[in-house]
Amino acid sequence: MSSTPSRPAADRRTASRPARRGGRWRGYLYVLPALAVYLAFAVLPALHTAYLSLFEWDGVTLGRWVGLDNYREVFGDAVLRRSVLNALTLVVFFSFLPILLGLVTAGLLARYRRPGMAAYRFLFMLPQVVPLVAVGVTWRWLYGDDGLVNQTLRTVGLDGVTRAWLGDFDAALIAVGLVGTWVLSGLCMMLFLSGVQKVDPSLYEAARLDGAGPVREFVSVTLPHLRGELAVAMTVTMVAALASFDIVYVTTNGGPGEQTTVPGLLVYRLAFSDGKVGLASALAVVLACLILVLVYVVNRLSRSEE
Structure with missing residues (x-):
């Protein structure tokens, strides 16, 4: 008698897990445009600057690798x-x-x-x-x-x-x-x-x-x-x-x-x-x-x- 009402609750918990996962991914999709802008205009330029710091370059001619x-x-x-x-x-x-x-x-x-x-x-x-x-x-x-x-x-x-x-x-x-x-x-x-x-x-x-x-x-x-x-x-x-x-x-x-x-x-x-x-x-x-x-x-x- 006691196990009968617990099955629907367990089924509901099992069914809610995919819904929670889907909601989480939907949340990431909302953040994706802002993240793409941040990557394009902040992270990638910063990485490119770090890359350029390893060269001797005048901004016009071909750069020369100088390391540190x-x-x-x-x-x-x-x-x-x-x-x-x-x-x-x-x-x-x-x-x-x-x-x-x-x-x-x-x-x-x-x-x-x-x-x-x-x-x-x-x-x-x-x-x-x-x-x-x-x-x-x-x-x-x-x-x-x-x-x-x-x-x-x-x-x-x-x-x-x-x-x-x-x-x-x-x-x-x-x-x-x-x-x-x-x-x-x-x-x-x-x-x-x-x-x-x-x-x-x-x-x-x-x-x-x-x-x-x-x-x-x-x-x-x-x-x-x-x-x-x-x-x-x-x-x-x-x-x-x-x-x-x-x-x-x-x-x-x-x-x-x-x-x-x-x-x-x-x-x-x-x-x-x-x-x-x-x-x-x-x-x-x-x-x-x-x-x-x-x-x-x-x-x-x-x-x-x-």
Whole structure:
């Protein structure tokens, strides 16, 4: 008696297995167009770049196989090594400072809500809307000898501090980095604001009842709930720092000397100006690997904290 009703259930389970398999394959078919585009425009070009990095090629004539010689030159050439160090320095300005400013701004806007908050958000997000070429042109004017930065310093009596910021060997990289800070701070702020809105308001009420001040409330309640947004912000900003090209090209073009030269700019120069496509490809591969390693470390750290 007990085995009779179990047969239909077993039959139904057996019959549902092909249906589940068919549904799974249908799901893959839906993903296939996007996967084909990704393979055609991302994976295959990346593999082709890695292949070209093994040749000495000017982009026109027949290439000559050199194996890993291009990679040896990347790690042995002082200018190429300096470009990587410059990119790592920009991580401080493109990633760490925007994240810090974004956290502070998001904490203030979340705690002290006032009319007109939408206007503040618009102003902070404005650099993300403006093309980076326009941003570079604007800041090149601001940093000029008679630009707004020097005019402001002269107005407050700091004439001795004024200089040609983008032409100064000691200040050029910092000046370019601060442009990245201005561009990416709004993006970080919006990411953190979206995370703050998901926090249960009762947690803030409990913290205030326990006597927590604004700083303690932010550290104990807000910050632990922003781990996911912090990982996203760090990933996006680090990639922007290491792959930077537009702002550097428009503001300084790598000068003065090689003080603001970054790998993205060198890849462009080597491939299109110097006719060293193989060396440019090797530098691009090294840069891509560096980005992948840093992104992997950030994701691993964020998961371990969770």
